[in-house]
Amino acid sequence: MPFEKTILCIGAGYVGGPTMAMIAAKCPGYKVTVVDINADRIRAWNSDHLPIYEPGLDELVKETRGRNLFFSTEIEKEIADCEIIFVSVNTPTKTFGHGAGMAADLQYWERTARQILRHANSNKIIVEKSTLPVRTALAMERILNASSGNTRFDVVSNPEFLAEGSAIKDLDTPDRVLIGSQETPEGLQARKAIVDIYANWVPRDKIIESNVWSSELSKLAANAFLAQRISSINSISALCEKTEANIDEVAYAIGTDSRIGAGFLKASVGFGGSCFKKDILNLVYICRSYGLDTVADYWQSVVKINEWQESRFIRNMLANMFNTVAGKRIALFGFAFKANTGDTRESPAIYVAKGLLEEQAEVVISDPKALSNAPKELEGVEGDMTFEPDPYAAAKEAHAIAVLTEWNQYRDLDYERVFESMIQPAFIFDGRNILDHEKLYEIGFNVLAIGKKPLKHF
Ligand code: UDX
Ligand code: UDX
Numbered sequence: 311m312p313f314e315k316t317i318l319c320i321g322a323g324y325v326g327g328p329t330m331a332m333i334a335a336k337c338p339g340y341k342v343t344v345v346d347i348n349a350d351r352i353r354a355w356n357s358d359h360l361p362i363y364e365p366g367l368d369e370l371v372k373e374t375r376g377r378n379l380f381f382s383t384e385i386e387k388e389i390a391d392c393e394i395i396f397v398s399v400n401t402p403t404k405t406f407g408h409g410a411g412m413a414a415d416l417q418y419w420e421r422t423a424r425q426i427l428r429h430a431n432s433n434k435i436i437v438e439k440s441t442l443p444v445r446t447a448l449a450m451e452r453i454l455n456a457s458s459g460n461t462r463f464d465v466v467s468n469p470e471f472l473a474e475g476s477a478i479k480d481l482d483t484p485d486r487v488l489i490g491s492q493e494t495p496e497g498l499q500a501r502k503a504i505v506d507i508y509a510n511w512v513p514r515d516k517i518i519e520s521n522v523w524s525s526e527l528s529k530l531a532a533n534a535f536l537a538q539r540i541s542s543i544n545s546i547s548a549l550c551e552k553t554e555a556n557i558d559e560v561a562y563a564i565g566t567d568s569r570i571g572a573g574f575l576k577a578s579v580g581f582g583g584s585c586f587k588k589d590i591l592n593l594v595y596i597c598r599s600y601g602l603d604t605v606a607d608y609w610q611s612v613v614k615i616n617e618w619q620e621s622r623f624i625r626n627m628l629a630n631m632f633n634t635v636a637g638k639r640i641a642l643f644g645f646a647f648k649a650n651t652g653d654t655r656e657s658p659a660i661y662v663a664k665g666l667l668e669e670q671a672e673v674v675i676s677d678p679k680a681l682s683n684a685p686k687e688l689e690g691v692e693g694d695m696t697f698e699p700d701p702y703a704a705a706k707e708a709h710a711i712a713v714l715t716e717w718n719q720y721r722d723l724d725y726e727r728v729f730e731s732m733i734q735p736a737f738i739f740d741g742r743n744i745l746d747h748e749k750l751y752e753i754g755f756n757v758l759a760i761g762k763k764p765l766k767h768f
Contacts (some may be wrong), residue, residue: 720744
């Protein structure tokens, strides 16, 4: 039986892969193909070892792959064959030229648009999944329609709000799905085609429709607001450490105000991930380009506080360990930017590891899922570093442990055993506030947590 709809996704990354697996699972009548220029990645998607770790993803891919979900490198053929193309290629921060370090690098996006143009021989709906600067859709439509002959392209914005580590749950029961298009008859028709896909499983009142610019900007704004909450609570954590207020108590007290809400108020060593910093810098760049410098400064301070929080963590380690960590073994518990993912992009652990290596510490990195990515992040960095999956082995003969990712397994370790194996005085720096600090102090550790009174034996 022919498929009802043929969907293509260009970019088999953290967003493209899981999103398409969910669409394939929820819409068995659609043919969903994911392509990528990276042949290794496609090979991995077709194997038993998927290129990314995400709870529930293996099962979803097992159920759909070969039935109506396909991974391929035949980009050109697939472009020709499909009706709807999701574009989910990466849009990193530009590293060169005008806007370097701030603006989004759109070269992959534009190259993909031109590739679509070359190989499409029937009308297509192009869906922006990648996070893009507001007004990109217009540029894309111009490139696509400039020399398309009789082929028509409509560009729809459908930003992805999934968070890593909970991607499958977020895709299955999203808070909302946002779909923006031009408000012309053709734009509205293209919008409807995308609404129809999600309506297969998402309640209609959770599918928000808007104009294309609102949709593009909402993605940047949502990430900026989320990151701003973390920077806000982290700024208060520094004040807690000076005043003996407890950041978890403060966060709970303010979060119970229904106007504020409890989410995203967990103080930490800093936020990481591929999106927050990139998207805020992009927002800042756009504001500046429109002459809105005060607005740009406001959002830039969110990134500034985050960098300050990371450097504060290292300074705090140094200050407590008698102002030197040179030659001291330090175990990093966690390298992923958050729990339940192997992703290390922009992880605060990279910053902490580099800072400690600069101070000539012996750094031992442990993580249940991120040890294949971790060495890549530290490529070219000099110093004494090793990678050790077993946290007990990592902590053996260490002077200090720094908890950098909130993996559950670090809550449940036998800390008496850990303490016995360490050099005394032994320190724990809890960059995620996940451990039982009083208990660790009773065992004998000196415990330094974010936004908490130091618990020291001297
Ligand atoms: C995505 C979005 O692209 C990004 O803008 C958003 O902010 C977060 O989600 P992500 O899925 O995490 O990013 O990116 P990544 O895992 O790097 O995947 C992108 C994929 O696109 C890579 O596998 C890359 O090989 C592929 N790609 C890139 C192409 O297939 N063609 C290209 O021209 C460029
Ligand atoms: C984020 C957005 O949540 C998601 O909607 C968007 O699509 C992509 O960017 P992600 O980066 O995957 O998702 O993870 P998120 O859960 O937002 O965490 C980002 C960082 O903030 C992590 O380093 C996390 O540990 C940190 N964080 C989060 C805190 O430090 N405190 C908190 O309260 C919440």
